Amino acid sequence: MTLELVGISVLWLFLFGYVIIGSIDFGAGFFSTYSDWAGKKHLIHKIIQRYLSPVWEVTNVFLVFFFVGIVGFFPKTAYYYGTALLVPASISIILLAIRGSYYAFGTYGVKDNKWYAFFYGMTGIFIPASFTTVLTISEGGFIDIQDNRITLLYGELLRSPYSWGVVLLAIVSVLFISASFLTYYAHAAGDEKATRLLRMYSLLWSFPSILAAFAVMFTLKGHNPVHFSKMLDIGWVFVLSALFFAGAVYLIYKKSQYGTAFVLVVLQYGFAFFGYGFSHYPYLLYPHLTIYDGFTNPTMAIALIIAFIAGLLLLLPSLYLLMRLFLFNKKYVKGEI
Amino acid sequence: MFTYNAVLYSRILTEVTLAFHILFATIGVGVPLLIALAQWIGIKRNDPHYILLARRWTRGFVITVAVGVVTGTAIGLQLSLLWPNFMELAGQVISLPLFLETFAFFFEAIFLGIYLYTWDRFKNQMKHFLLLIPVVIGSSASALFITIVNAFMNTPQGFELKDGVIVSIQPLVAMFNPAMPTKVGHVLASAYMTSAFVLASIAAYRILRGSKHVYHKKALHITLVPALVFSLATAIIGDFSGKFLAEYQPEKLAAAEWHFETSEKAPLVLFGSLDENNKVKNGITIPYALSILAHNNPNAEVVGLNEFPADELPPLYIHYFFDLMVTIGVLLTVVAFIYLILHKRRKSTPYRKSLLVTIVLSGPLALLAIELGWIFAEVGRQPWILRGYMKTSTGATTADYVDILLICFIALYALLAIVSTIVLRKMFKNNPVEQEFEQMNSAQEVNNL
Numbered sequence: 097m098t099l100e101l102v103g104i105s106v107l108w109l110f111l112f113g114y115v116i117i118g119s120i121d122f123g124a125g126f127f128s129t130y131s132d133w134a135g136k137k138h139l140i141h142k143i144i145q146r147y148l149s150p151v152w153e154v155t156n157v158f159l160v161f162f163f164v165g166i167v168g169f170f171p172k173t174a175y176y177y178g179t180a181l182l183v184p185a186s187i188s189i190i191l192l193a194i195r196g197s198y199y200a201f202g203t204y205g206v207k208d209n210k211w212y213a214f215f216y217g218m219t220g221i222f223i224p225a226s227f228t229t230v231l232t233i234s235e236g237g238f239i240d241i242q243d244n245r246i247t248l249l250y251g252e253l254l255r256s257p258y259s260w261g262v263v264l265l266a267i268v269s270v271l272f273i274s275a276s277f278l279t280y281y282a283h284a285a286g287d288e289k290a291t292r293l294l295r296m297y298s299l300l301w302s303f304p305s306i307l308a309a310f311a312v313m314f315t316l317k318g319h320n321p322v323h324f325s326k327m328l329d330i331g332w333v334f335v336l337s338a339l340f341f342a343g344a345v346y347l348i349y350k351k352s353q354y355g356t357a358f359v360l361v362v363l364q365y366g367f368a369f370f371g372y373g374f375s376h377y378p379y380l381l382y383p384h385l386t387i388y389d390g391f392t393n394p395t396m397a398i399a400l401i402i403a404f405i406a407g408l409l410l411l412l413p414s415l416y417l418l419m420r421l422f423l424f425n426k427k428y429v430k431g432e433i
Numbered sequence: 434m435f436t437y438n439a440v441l442y443s444r445i446l447t448e449v450t451l452a453f454h455i456l457f458a459t460i461g462v463g464v465p466l467l468i469a470l471a472q473w474i475g476i477k478r479n480d481p482h483y484i485l486l487a488r489r490w491t492r493g494f495v496i497t498v499a500v501g502v503v504t505g506t507a508i509g510l511q512l513s514l515l516w517p518n519f520m521e522l523a524g525q526v527i528s529l530p531l532f533l534e535t536f537a538f539f540f541e542a543i544f545l546g547i548y549l550y551t552w553d554r555f556k557n558q559m560k561h562f563l564l565l566i567p568v569v570i571g572s573s574a575s576a577l578f579i580t581i582v583n584a585f586m587n588t589p590q591g592f593e594l595k596d597g598v599i600v601s602i603q604p605l606v607a608m609f610n611p612a613m614p615t616k617v618g619h620v621l622a623s624a625y626m627t628s629a630f631v632l633a634s635i636a637a638y639r640i641l642r643g644s645k646h647v648y649h650k651k652a653l654h655i656t657l658v659p660a661l662v663f664s665l666a667t668a669i670i671g672d673f674s675g676k677f678l679a680e681y682q683p684e685k686l687a688a689a690e691w692h693f694e695t696s697e698k699a700p701l702v703l704f705g706s707l708d709e710n711n712k713v714k715n716g717i718t719i720p721y722a723l724s725i726l727a728h729n730n731p732n733a734e735v736v737g738l739n740e741f742p743a744d745e746l747p748p749l750y751i752h753y754f755f756d757l758m759v760t761i762g763v764l765l766t767v768v769a770f771i772y773l774i775l776h777k778r779r780k781s782t783p784y785r786k787s788l789l790v791t792i793v794l795s796g797p798l799a800l801l802a803i804e805l806g807w808i809f810a811e812v813g814r815q816p817w818i819l820r821g822y823m824k825t826s827t828g829a830t831t832a833d834y835v836d837i838l839l840i841c842f843i844a845l846y847a848l849l850a851i852v853s854t855i856v857l858r859k860m861f862k863n864n865p866v867e868q869e870f871e872q873m874n875s876a877q878e879v880n881n882l
Contacts, residue, residue, distance in 0.1 A: 149546075149549075149550060150546035150547065150549070150550050151546060152546075153498070153502060153542040153545065153546060154539070154542045154543055154546060156502055156503075156506060156542070157535065157538055157539045157542050159506070160505075160506055160509055160535050160538065161535045161539065163509065163510060163513070164509060164528075164531050164532055164534075164535045165532060165535075167512075167513055167520055167524045167528060167531070168524060168528030168529070168531060168532050169528075171520065171521045171522075171524030171525050171528070172521055173513075174512075174513040174517050174520035174521050174524055175517045175518060175520070175521040176517075177513070178513035178514050178515075178516075178517030178520060178830065179517045179830055179831060179832050180832075181514065182514045182515070182830060182832040182834065182835070182838070183832075183834050183838065185510055185514055186511075186514065186838045186841070186842070189506065189507045189510055189511070190841060190842070190845050192503060192506060193503035193504065193506070193507060193845055193849065194845070194848075196499060196502060196503040196506075197499045197500050197503050197849055197852070197853070198852075199499070200495060200496055200498075200499030200500075201496065201499070201852055201853070201856045204492065204495050204496060204856075204860070244831075245831055246831070246832070247832075247833075248832075392524065392525050392528065393525055393599070393602050395602045395603070395604060396525060396526070396528060396529065396602055396604055399529050399604040399605075400528065400529060400532055403529060403532055403533055403536070404532070407532075407533070407536035407539070410536065410540060411536070411539055411540065411543075414540060414543045414544065414567070415543060417543075417547065418543050418546060418547055421547055421550075421551065421554075422546075422547075422550070
């Protein structure tokens with residue numbers, strides 16, 4: 097395995113981590129707000145709050161880790177993506193800032209303010225949508241490079257069915273992943289009412305999510321046939337992903353083993369996400385930038401990998417402690433401590 | 434307004450983001466240390482006042498951390514968005530400390546989450562205290578690593594530039610660059626100092642408003658003693674920084690001191706103004722002081738601004754920033770010192786109005802000094818983004834709409850500033866110490882029954 101592959105694999109893994117825990121976070125915000133409008137806030141608010149409070153800051157670090165890491169391993173991405181994404185990424189930053197700070201303000205400062213809840217909930221939908229721009233433009237065709245000047249073609253981006261497909265997929269996936277996790281969490285807390293409501297949300301968002309996935313595949317065929325045919329080459333990965341999806345929905349529908357169901361959802365997205373990434377290989381930005389011409393020098397790569405391993409040795413036990421004390425602590429989940 | 438100029442707008446946007454972030458970042462680095470101190474004393478002396486102090490500081494701290502995290506995420510991304518050419522070049526040499534900073538941040542985030550939600554979960558208070566140590570280490574380590582990146586921009590080394598291509602990279606040499614020790618030392622000491630004064634001004638404010646509770650007096654004491662210690666440390670490291678500048682960035686020191694002609698026995702000029710021929714007017718001149726600051730020797734030669742090409746000179750207004758920063762630093766040290774003397778002397782009291790008012794002002798003044806110091810350090814290395822290698826104008830983005838984004842971000846920061854102030858005020862106004870202390874006592878009695 098080359099250093100380039102190690103680098104991109106590490107980053108892809110962290111991005112996947114962010115996709116899952118970020119989705120739970122964004123979806124939880126949306127459900128919290130939505131249930132407030134629907135007059136059902138009392139049912140699920142506590143469950144969501146208890147999960148989010150100790151981990152909201154950690155969620156954010158996964159994202160920071162990814163974008164610092166990618167500039168470290170692939171400095172040229174700073175040049176290409178940095179220039180092209182100025183506007184969409186700045187919108188994401190502003191939404192993230194509103195969301196993160198308002199979560200803290202609302203939770204620790206002023207209780208039960210409708211405005212906080214509203215901003216918090218809506219950003220949960222808009223942030224995933226704005227993030228998808230990165231994945232969309234990585235397929236090529238959305239930026240123009242002339243005389244070392246990079247311009248993002250906003251018109252192309254807004255007219256492309258592919259880009260809208262990705263936005264749709266991101267939003268419904270966030271809601272599905274989040275609902276399936278929160279169903280498990282509510283069930284573990286022994287909160288039957290919350291479980292019932294969240295189970296309904298997961299079933300409701302399951303089919304749009306799989307439909308959107310097909311829509312994205314279909315539109316990608318028109319947009320980037322090279323990538324599409326590579327995806328077909330490893331088609332079994334996506335078939336497995338669909339099977340995991342079916343298994344998860346079946347378990348949630350049967351009201352049994354919500355934990356296993358969530359693991360299946362993670363596997364479903366894991367296979368799809370890594371399958372997507374693998375078939376995109378070796379391009380970071382089709383067709384301008386591959387992981388080979390964008391890679392940092394070998395000295396720095398080795399230094400970064402050493403730092404990464406040392407960091408993991410520190411992080412994994414800490415994350416384990418966090419989970420032991422909160423996520424997998426029966427008393428905490430049930431709200432007894 | 435200005436005509437569209439991506440470099441100018443990129444600079445302003447970066448300045449605005451950093452200026453806003455640094456207030457929260459400084460508190461984020463210093464306050465955990467003081468929380469740890471309060472909790473430690475509380476446990477050792479079995480004094481619930483200190484425990485409550487740690488608890489209340491922590492509660493306010495969470496709000497500042499939230500703003501610090503989101504603005505930190507903003508500047509982290511803006512580095513690549515606004516300075517893509519710079520990051521492409523520097524990323525090859527300096528990404529190691531950037532990467533390490535995220536680890537430190539990760540570490541801190543995990544343990545802060547645990548610390549916040551385990552106040553009542555351990556029978557042994559010491560266990561809870563131990564959770565704070567990784568928070569202190571994490572927050573100070575992120576300051577360390579990110580300051581290393583900034584130090585590298587001031588004294589780049591650990592690579593060679595051959596025909597525009599970077600070769601022979603040594604990541605550790607780049608990290609341990611000449612600017613690093615004084616920068617890191619000054620940043621850490623001044624962050625602890627500033628946080629101590631900020632917390633002291635809150636305590637002084639409560640006493641001034643008539644609260645007789647001993648809690649506030651303890652708070653004042655436990656913040657002002659470290660404040661004095663860290664002020665002295667900041668001043669000493671500041672002096673080392675002057676010597677560093679004289680050797681490695683003489684143009685920054687010369688601009689800060691309006692020292693035009695290279696000369697021996699150089700005097701130090703405080704404040705004053707410049708006329709059109711760059712003659713200093715109305716300044717206070719201290720003979721030999723600049724030679725002493727630069728080389729520890731009253732007769733030493735100090736390089737003047739005239740030795741440098743005109744297009745490589747920093748703007749001369751940084752003189753005021755430098756002078757103001759130093760003045761505030763000295764003033765605050767004196768305030769903490771006076772408090773301590775009055776506290777030690779039996780016959781006098783430190784709780785007199787004039788001193789308390791000055792202490793109330795000390796927190797905001799310390800934060801102001803942080804801003805002034807950073808502006809001095811950053812503007813002082815203009816026109817370089819990577820001193821000696823890349824000018825700021827070639828590092829900036831070429832993209833459109835930076836001007837519109839600038840307005841959006843200013844609005845965002847204004848909103849965050851207003852709301853966080855309201856939230857912090859409400860948080861403590863609705864729940865005064867006396868009330869919380871009674872609750873704590875009655876809870877204890879219930880437990881004892």
